Amino acid sequence: MPIDVEVCIIGAGAAGLKAAHTLLTKSDSLTQNDIIVVEAQDRVGGRLYTDRTSSKIGLHYDLGASWFHDCLSNVVFQHFYSGEGEGDKEIFDILSDGYFDDKPVKVFSSDEIAEIDMHKTNMETITNDIESFCELYFIDKLSTDEDITLKQLVELYIQKYSKILTEQEKKYAKVTMRYYELWHGVSWDRLSARYAVLDHNGRDLFNKKGYDFLINWLLQIGISRDRVLLNSPVSKIYRDASKLVGNRRHRKCAVEIRGSSELIYCDYLVVTVPQSILSLDHKVEPNYGIEWVPVLPASMQTALKNIHFGALGKVIFEFDSVWWNKNQDRFFILADENVATDGIETLTSLPKPFSFPALAINSSNIHKSDKGSLIILTQTPLTEYLESNPDQAWSYYGPMLARISSTPYSPPPAPINTITTKWTTNPYIRGSYVACYKGDDPTEIISQLSGEIDGMGLSSSTIRFAGEHTSFEGEGCVHGAWMSGMREAEWILKHSGRGEVTKKLDKWRL
Amino acid sequence: MPIDVEVCIIGAGAAGLKAAHTLLTKSDSLTQNDIIVVEAQDRVGGRLYTDRTSSKIGLHYDLGASWFHDCLSNVVFQHFYSGEGEGDKEIFDILSDGYFDDKPVKVFSSDEIAEIDMHKTNMETITNDIESFCELYFIDKLSTDEDITLKQLVELYIQKYSKILTEQEKKYAKVTMRYYELWHGVSWDRLSARYAVLDHNGRDLFNKKGYDFLINWLLQIGISRDRVLLNSPVSKIYRDASKLVGNRRHRKCAVEIRGSSELIYCDYLVVTVPQSILSLDHKVEPNYGIEWVPVLPASMQTALKNIHFGALGKVIFEFDSVWWNKNQDRFFILADENVATDGIETLTSLPKPFSFPALAINSSNIHKSDKGSLIILTQTPLTEYLESNPDQAWSYYGPMLARISSTPYSPPPAPINTITTKWTTNPYIRGSYVACYKGDDPTEIISQLSGEIDGMGLSSSTIRFAGEHTSFEGEGCVHGAWMSGMREAEWILKHSGRGEVTKKLDKWRL
Incomplete structure (x- = not known):
């Protein structure tokens, strides 16, 4: 028998489970039976594991x-730090x-036996200088989309300031900025210099x-486990289900689970699959790609191509x-x-x-x-x-x-x-999180998927996107995924009239 | 006999002398006799000494x-670094x-005999965290002009994150941010938190x-010493000289030197006196304040009051x-x-x-x-x-x-x-450079004085302002003063048709 629900959520990671939790706790009328979560893998949690x-x-x-x-x-940190929630301290202290x-951090290299003396090498000062150089380099190019790799940027800096750098400073300048590889998960010879340097809050x-505590907690206070269908990868999404036979309640869209003959009909769909899966061409990867009917707008497809x-x-x-x-x-x-x-x-x-x-x-x-x-x-x-x-x-x-x-x-x-880890060999994940190679544009994909910018993405569609790759704040992070799930749930509640969301979405709020 | 010149420049510091230099080298027709520099003190250089x-x-x-x-x-650095100018290496290598x-930097305190261990105290991490906290604090208040002192901000941080800071971290957090006092020249209990944290290039x-090298060099390649009148503080500026008797060549404005019975008539006036002098009320400080006839627009007066x-x-x-x-x-x-x-x-x-x-x-x-x-x-x-x-x-x-x-x-x-030093006891200087006390607005004064924003300040008047306090870039710095002098000279050349300034003012250019 086909499944027929108000809201279908694809993906049981932080974004999807937080969306479900928000729907259930902020709505007066939605119940467990109105929501289904479908998950490709045999476990919940996604990239929390x-x-x-x-x-x-x-x-x-x-x-x-x-x-x-x-x-x-x-x-998420602020919630547990404030300690205002009941029993929070037991959940996460x-x-x-x-x-x-x-x-x-202590720094070492292949050609020195002991730790490198940060004081003597002036490594931190030079690293800061390269970061400022990077910022200024791209300020001059704000109106262009010119980009170089992080490696090229470092080479430019050393070339330009060769006269005033000591040999030792040059030596370390050549390699210290590779620290950013371990933020982005990408080697510096492909990393975008434009977006490599991060500003931390x-x-x-x-x-x-x-981090399983967070998933367990969401399952405890939100959607129940029997409403999460494991081993259920999505093969096809019907953006318009109006003409589908079997759509007895005239739901707006439908989802096909790979290998299943029945569809899941729903009015609202929250797609939280990783950006790596969204980017797959289902014709090239018929076993893992998602077919959209009709296809996604060209602007979304372009945005997905301009990010790694x-x-x-x-x-x-x-x-x-x-x-x-x-x-x-x-x-x-x-x-x-x-x-x-x-x-x-x-x-x-x-x-x-x-x-x-x-x-x-x-x-x-x-x-x-x-x-x-x-x-x-x-x-x-x-x-x-x-x-x-x-x-x-x-x-x-x-x-x-x-x-x-x-x-x-x-x-x-x-x-x-x-x-x-096995993230790159896992066909449902294929890596870690959104990253900018040289020439990529990190904002386009978020603009298309976040639903926060009028006229972009699927616009007024009831198909929504969530996940770390859809959030301007906390991009690539757990709290970004978390907020995006909350954002889409609140949009649905408002749109459906199923819940009063009176407070503005604010960043300190769970 | 009255002096009658094309351009009068008030102040023989970096801004004034750079303005004169630019006028002379970029114009085809202006000569030494077309320019006069008047200086209140008995020496050139201003706050370069x-x-x-x-x-x-x-x-x-x-x-x-x-x-x-x-x-x-x-x-200025980039000019000498590039080494492209003839003989530059002799001037500044x-x-x-x-x-x-x-x-x-090595850090010490009253209650420890030896240097403080940055590693053990985590001082740098906490300082960075306070800086981020400061940024976020004011991002939430972008649309307001709410402000607190740097001291209050540090107290807020310690209060909010008291639970996770060690006693030692708290102890040092309470005082390390006072480092900024030595950037601004102002104690933290009055310094604006909003503008205290600096972003360096x-x-x-x-x-x-x-730094006398720079003044000497400007006098060598620019205005000659006999065109700089020392001991000539300005007491009055006539914004409109059209009705003044003695203005035989119908110059646009006039300047009165304190104690002199004759005026200096000019078409263009570049005012580079320190912001501290501009802010003086000539009625309260009759011996040092400059009287404007007619008075400066209320918007300029307000801007001068909202800065220290x-x-x-x-x-x-x-x-x-x-x-x-x-x-x-x-x-x-x-x-x-x-x-x-x-x-x-x-x-x-x-x-x-x-x-x-x-x-x-x-x-x-x-x-x-x-x-x-x-x-x-x-x-x-x-x-x-x-x-x-x-x-x-x-x-x-x-x-x-x-x-x-x-x-x-x-x-x-x-x-x-x-x-x-004797800057605060020097009645023609009265301090160091522009600074933001709690509640001050650093951009308003620059908007009013830089001449770069249409409809602000004296707008299309031929009276121009230069100095470190008038530059969005390099505010408070030598290169800010330098660029502002260049900016006004180029404006005058363009306005008067006395020189072709074809290249856009770019930041690397002398």
Whole structure:
């Protein structure tokens, strides 16, 4: 029998589940039966995924999002920080469940045994200068869409200011800006310089508890589990269901689940699939792409073409003991200059160590544990290679991590366990979050999908979009996804007259 | 006999002399005799003043501007950096005549013997967080003119995030933001939080050579010294000279020099007096205020009331030897919390040491000299007090500077020489440069005076304004004054048809 509901939500991640929760709690009349959530995977959570089984030393790891970013303006953080909600402290206690892992990062490189002296190398000053240079470079080009890669920008800076930079400053200037690779999940030789440098709204809180708390909480206070259909990837969306046979209640649109002969009819549809899935051409990827009937407007298709999907991955090494500085938060290990991987789109063999910089999070310090655990962030194209060849991860990172050893002359012990993410090999995810390659435009896609700009996207359609890629605030972040789900639920309540949304959507509000 | 010229320029500082230089070099027909510069003081240079006589250890000091700020967008820096001008290297060689004194600052306080460990205290992270908090605080108030002091903002931050800040973080958060006092020359209990946090365009280069080089160079390539009338303060400006007897050539306006019976008639007038002088009511200050006939428009008067003049001063101590870390660029000595001076407008006695923070520039390191010299920056209201009571400077700073001693347990030797600036006691200057107290508006005055916004200020009048307080770019800086002088000269050339200014005024151009 076909499913017939008021609202269908595609995707059971933070955006989709928050949309469902908002619909249920802000409406006077909507009930569980009026809403259905369809999820392609065999689990809820999307890119929130806490691995509680792989560790051999009793820890757990968020393989997806791990931080509350931009805490000063992060609605989720602010909710739990304010402590006003009933029982919030049991759900997430900022003090005991979070940790600001932002003590100054320690920097290492292939050609120095000890930590690099930030004072002597003036590394921070030069990095700030390159960031200002970047800003000024593009201020002059505001009316154009000219772009260069982050790598090219750094080269320009060094070339222009060669006369006043010391040899040491030049040496480090050449590689320190690659730090941004680990924000975007993209190697600097393809990253857009125009959009690489980020402006933060406050500190980043590491989520020690595991982000599954948020998904579990949403399922507890929002949509019930039996209204979430797992293993239900969408193959087709009918934007206009008026002529479909079987649409007995004259619902506005319909959704086809892959392999199912029955449609889901609904009046409102919230599409929270990742941007990587939205961008798929269903003719090229018939098993994973979504067919739109009729096709999406050309302007939306163009916007989807002018953006990329990053591939921030993680490699987690577990050891018998902590052989690095116990009290340090993060280690940044610089790449060498002029590595052979620059410009290579796909790695066909393991690159030499120090080809890509590594950011290692000291999980042992975060958990104040004697058990050795380092979480390494990875960037495209290394992520794809390591996620497909996890057994080679230590060959790449071992020699780099040797630098952070408290006894730098003896090689570090081999890990007793290696855990790698699988985001790029997961056909329903295909990476991490929205990212700008050279020439991309990050605002166009949000303008098209957020529903906040008149006349853009599907405009007055009852098909709405949510997810981290649709939010001007918190783009790429959990709280961005969260707010976008809330935004679309509130739009639906207002449009349908099913709930009074009197308060303006404000950023501190859950 | 009355003076009769095409252009009269009031003020022989960077703005006025650059205006004269531009007029002479960009025009085909203007000659020295067409221009006169009148200067209130007995010397040229204005707030550029290199003291080459007071030192007892053979150094020289810029008592006014000392740095090329924002080097990435500083036209003066860029000119000498590019090295394209003939003989520029003799005039100012960036490498040997400049020094980037921006190695990480060392921080000290009254209650710790040794330098404060930036790593352990997390001071930088918290300072950055307060800056972001400040930005967000005012983003919410963009459409209002609500303001608080920098001190109040810091208190708000600490109050709001009290739960997650460690005691140590709170302690330092309470005082580190006072660093901005030494940018603006104003104590944090009056400084506008809205405008206190600065966005820099690159590094700051200390001018080792002395900024008199720039004034000398302008006099060499521009207006000749006999066309600069020293000791000639202006008492009255006639905006319309058409009815004045003696205006034989029907010049558009006229200027009265204090004590002189003859007027200076001119078609174009460039007023570069400091904002502090423009703001004076000539009825209240008959000996120093300028009377406008007719009075300035109410909008200009309001704008002048909604801005303050900072009082960044300097106290320079010379010693027989260097008893601090030779290789350090700058020392920042924190004020104590809750000092009695907060909220006090005028100091009537020397405050206790550690009432105001101190930034000490290690002049010995800048000049790579074994002779001991520290340049301390001072802020209002301390500047006024010390400039009036220079003999008390060591009583205030001695105990604070003891902290930076390489042997912190033995008191430092007394200075063999103390030099203090006299900007606040100089009736033609009265401080340092434009500054925002709580509630001030920095853009209004520039909009009124820059001549760049249609219908504002004197609009199409041939009376123009230049100086650091009239420039959207480089406000408060030498290059801002410089560009404003160039801007007005180019306007005059275009308006008078006396010179073809074909190239758009661009920021890299001299």
